[in-house]
Amino acid sequence: MPQIPSNPLAKLAEERGMMGTLDIFPKDVKFQTQNRGERVYIKSRAHPIVNLGWMFNVSILIVLPVIITIVVEALPFDLSIRDYMSDLILLVIGFIYYTLILTIAIYNFIDWYYDFYLVTNQRIINIQFDPLKHHKVSEAQLKNIENVTESVIGIIPNLFNYGKVRVQTAGTEQFVFRSVPEPGWFRDVIMDLSQYIRGDNT
């Protein structure tokens, strides 16, 4: 059975993997179409830093009612909404508002969590999940991989070392793994494994 070629970055990546974003030899992963004897070498997903945008928005939405209340109470004239609505109705509106924020948070979290990039001893698998829309599972045999390209574009990706890895297969198909942590290491391992499977040790 092919093994991951020894790479000094393997340990580094293992240490840097945050929230299971880059797991080497993960023990807890099984997938639907896993063949007998097929072993998952790498489980990865987008770097957690990509969640910062929606987390910031959700934080703003959480504190927004408090800010509005403070501003309204600071106004020189009386603009109390309690004159028009009972406390119970205000409570219900608040409850619906915060459940909406919870929905936004869950939607964005599972959108990130269920986008998996798997490298096994036979193939690479890209599981893309778009909540409320679709999920897509694509795979390519390691022996069919021809070219792997990494690109790290932007200040934040450079700072946190994540980027895009494009895998070109023998057909016209192209896999794009977005926001992969340690893209250099990822590209190197995929290419090494592909060469190993083909028995090309040059």
Place this chain on the structure above:
Amino acid sequence: MSSEELEATVFAIFRIGAIFFAVLHFFVGLILFRQITTMKKIITTKAQRYILIVSLIHVILLLIAVLLVIFVPN
């Protein structure tokens, strides 16, 4: 139309809108929960059970929201 009637009409419209929104929101929560259970079949990880529990709590909260919107007095 008296001011009381106007107020009642505004509240009725407001309530219909709120019920529509809450029910729609509840269905969104249900679809998310269903999709998570589908993804559980596609790929299994350790943290999935916690995501399922959070999603289930979310659906229950949305159901409470629907009931509150329908039954809360003016």
